Amino acid sequence: xxxxxxxxxxxxxxxxxxxxxxxxxxxxxxxxxxxxxxxxxxxxxxxxxxxxxxxxxxxxxxxxxxxxxxxxxxxxxxxxxxxxxxxxxxxxxxxxxxxxxxxxxxxxxxxxxxxxxxxxxxxxxxxxxxxxxxxxxxxxxxxxxxxxxxxxxxxxxxxxxxxxxxxxxxxxxxxxxxxxxxxxxxxxxxxxxxxxxxxxxxxxxxxxxxxxxxxxxxxxxxxxxxxxxxxxxxxxxxxxxxxxxxxxxxxxxxxxxxxxxxxxxxxxxxxxxxxxxxxxxxxxxxxxxxxxxxxxxxxxxxxxxxxxxxxxxxxxxxxxxxxxxxxxxxxxxxxxxxxxxxxxxxxxxxxxxxxxxxxxxxxxxxxxxxx
Numbered sequence: 191x192x193x194x195x196x197x198x199x200x201x202x203x204x205x206x207x208x209x210x211x212x213x214x215x216x217x218x219x220x221x222x223x224x225x226x227x228x229x230x231x232x233x234x235x236x237x238x239x240x241x242x243x244x245x246x247x248x249x250x251x252x253x254x255x256x257x258x259x260x261x262x263x264x265x266x267x268x269x270x271x272x273x274x275x276x277x278x279x280x281x282x283x284x285x286x287x288x289x290x291x292x293x294x295x296x297x298x299x300x301x302x303x304x305x306x307x308x309x310x311x312x313x314x315x316x317x318x319x320x321x322x323x324x325x326x327x328x329x330x331x332x333x334x335x336x337x338x339x340x341x342x343x344x345x346x347x348x349x350x351x352x353x354x355x356x357x358x359x360x361x362x363x364x365x366x367x368x369x370x371x372x373x374x375x376x377x378x379x380x381x382x383x384x385x386x387x388x389x390x391x392x393x394x395x396x397x398x399x400x401x402x403x404x405x406x407x408x409x410x411x412x413x414x415x416x417x418x419x420x421x422x423x424x425x426x427x428x429x430x431x432x433x434x435x436x437x438x439x440x441x442x443x444x445x446x447x448x449x450x451x452x453x454x455x456x457x458x459x460x461x462x463x464x465x466x467x468x469x470x471x472x473x474x475x476x477x478x479x480x481x482x483x484x485x486x487x488x489x490x491x492x493x494x495x496x497x498x499x500x501x502x503x504x505x506x507x508x509x510x511x512x513x514x515x516x517x518x519x520x521x522x523x524x525x526x527x528x529x530x531x532x533x534x535x536x537x538x539x540x541x542x543x544x545x546x547x548x549x550x551x552x553x554x555x556x557x558x559x560x561x
Contacts, residue, residue, distance in 0.1 A: 239284045242379060242387040243275070243368065244294035250368055253387075254282055254289075272374040292379040294387045295364040300380070303327075303353040309344055319353065333358060335378070337391040354380075354390040473497060473545070476518045484536070485509065498542045502531060506539035519543045 239256035
């Protein structure tokens with residue numbers, strides 16, 4: 191791959207990822223509309239727990255919001271760290287991995303910009319914000335964290351938004367005052383005019399973008415797909431077993447029919463006779479060996495230990511002697527006169543002979559009549 195093709199391929203992958211994200215959102219939206227209301231209420235019954243924490247004098251206040259209800263505690267700042275937070279969450283019956291941690295920091299640390307974004311462009315909003323940072327601000331993307339939040343309702347398809355920008359060094363300093371680092375939190379929050387904490391910059395958005403009902407829907411579909419695969423395998427195995435049983439039954443019936451058709455021989459004599467009989471493959475192999483190259487057959491019949499051949503040969507009279515000399519054949523005779531054929535420029539023949547060791551068919555015994 192040439193270096194010149196790297197940007198084009200990267201752009202293609204980005205477009206494909208954006209298309210996949212848009213398709214997933216459309217599918218989830220349609221699934222949500224199709225699900226009955228009470229099912230949707232059940233699916234949305236579990237929301238992701240969220241803990242807000244902020245400095246309160248010489249302590250850190252932690253407020254947990256979960257399905258079990260709100261909980262709040264105050265831990266001295268000298269004893270507060272990520273391990274202490276995890277221990278407190280475990281005591282509340284939730285795990286750190288399943289909880290969104292949002293520290294509340296001062297609004298003065300952020301640089302705010304007002305934007306108006308069309309609702310149709312929400313799927314490409316992260317890319318739009320990155321381009322806006324590069325073109326219209328003095329910041330570098332590697333030095334900041336940024337995100338946008340809606341600050342009003344939609345008007346003519348356009349949503350007013352607030353673009354939150356904070357330098358990473360400032361954010362790390364604010365987090366260190368709380369005894370945390372950026373690896374310990376999931377988002378940054380600020381206090382609104384009413385004193386309520388509002389998340390503004392999310393670091394790990396995957397867990398927030400996938401609501402509980404969506405995760406349940408994906409798991410349910412996965413279980414249904416797994417069940418369908420298992421059911422298909424069971425049906426396939428059952429069908430194969432049925433076919434095998436039918437074939438085995440047919441074979442048993444054929445063996446019984448063949449055994450009943452034989453005359454009154456004991457099992458040992460019947461087995462010896464079967465071994466003594468010459469097979470069709472053996473007949474063909476012997477004919478291929480003894481017949482000359484200038485001879486070819488047009489018809490072959492094998493019945494009751496007798497073989498009848500018809501065909502053309504450059505020396506048809508000699509074939510009788512060649513067949514009689516074979517250890518498998520005997521009693522070769524011409525069944526019709528040898529006639530020349532003008533088209534083939536050879537002699538037409540018809541020969542019959544017996545297979546050595548073949549059992550002759552005995553006629554049925556006639557009943558005796560009283561004198």
